[in-house]
Amino acid sequence: MRRVPPSLVLVCGALLLVVSCGWSRADDGEGRMPGAPAGVTAAAGSATSVHVMWNAAPDAGVRSYEVYRGTTKVAEVPGVQHMVDVTRLRPSTMYAFTVRARGGAGRLGPPSPAVRARTPAMTAADRSAPTRPDRTTGRAVGSRAVQLSWGASRDDRGVVSYDVYQSGVKIHSVGGNQTATVVTGLRPGGRYVFTVRARDAADNLSPAGAPVPLTTPGHDDGRNTAPTGFTAATHGSDGAYYIDLAWDPPRADGVITEYQIQLDGTAATSLVWGGTPPPGRAHHSFYVGTVAGEEHRVRLRARLPDGSWGGYSTERTVTTGG
Structure with a gap:
């Protein structure tokens, strides 16, 4: 029909x-049940948010992913998306997250292993954004991944995380003590542009660092x-x-x-x-x-x-x- x-x-x-x-x-x-998503990670993005990421479920035809905080469903995203920011959390609190895949016929797969993240303490009246990440560079790591690095941003209260953008769309996030990451799931011979922004505990975002254009080797x-x-x-x-x-x-x-x-x-x-x-x-x-x-x-x-x-x-x- x-x-x-x-x-x-x-x-x-x-x-x-x-x-x-x-x-x-x-x-x-497509009526089969999808498997559990693997590679699930969780990292605090601010005092009130946690960034959850995962790899694609091992079955094709995933319609959506559901993200749970404990036993409570907190987000549902399309199958094309493999990350989400869980917001409205409490500062200085430990949370556990799982992810489940929903197949094309509506069947919900098993939960992933739980991952934990602690939100940092809230800072009072912080309206000052971190400085722009400098010296952003990158290189291809094989035909389907790139490695990005940048100079640490400065903030009067401390940087909690760095967000990575691909052509203006947020695709990744790492902790504030990390100044390098690997982005996977790319195509051989693909042309990409990446930028990095710093975030503090009050959710203030820095300006984007210099764009990093990269082309993965190989031919598709x-x-x-x-x-x-x-x-x-x-x-x-x-x-x-x-x-x-x-x-x-x-x-x-x-x-x-x-x-x-x-x-x-x-x-x-x-x-x-x-x-x-x-x-x-x-x-x-x-x-x-x-x-x-x-x-x-x-x-x-x-x-x-x-x-x-x-x-x-x-x-x-x-x-x-x-």
Whole structure:
């Protein structure tokens, strides 16, 4: 049965259109229970927050992750996300956290081993942010990881943590006594930009350090990251013609929520899912004009969980009114 999501938006040039399209849910074996996430860590981000991170669960098709403080569920994030900041905590308190994965059919997997973190004491009336981390540098460590380092920031009350950003999105956090880290889960031949910001116990954030552009070695021809089973057809309605697409999302360490559609050799539209899409085969239709007999070439690619673009699908040729 096809499900039509309310939040799927088509962006075409400067024109914003809400289109009728959907994702179908296939019986593709996603009903199994996912395993427990591994590599779970927890570190205080401030006097009232803890940053929890984990590796992807060992099963594909994870729809979401649930984070628990003791036995209380405190967060649920999409399967593409492998970290969360747990907030509204008490200063000077020890907490235990576990993470569970929820599969595509809704089955909840077992909890991870518990990890503990203690929040520091609250500082009174601290509105002074740490200084910018200086001397930020980095290097590739193999084809799927980079090592970053930076100079320690200064703060009148002390730095509690450092946040690492990739293209402006927070992806990692380490303790305030740490001035280096390794970021994993990258792609061979991928181009990335990292920045680092310091945080104190009152949640004051420093300005970002100098950006560190890095390229991982190796080459990814995109075949393993391209959508598969790609088909294209056309249909007419009230004098207008549409191209109908269907494909199987690529397997990735997380959920694919964005696609770029290329029409006649030019990036024509961006397809953005407003939440976590159901697993299975995807479908989308878009308007191409009112003239019958026009030939079009179409293909698409996915934005992967690491922020880079995957490989293009096979290109298909269709003719309106054909």
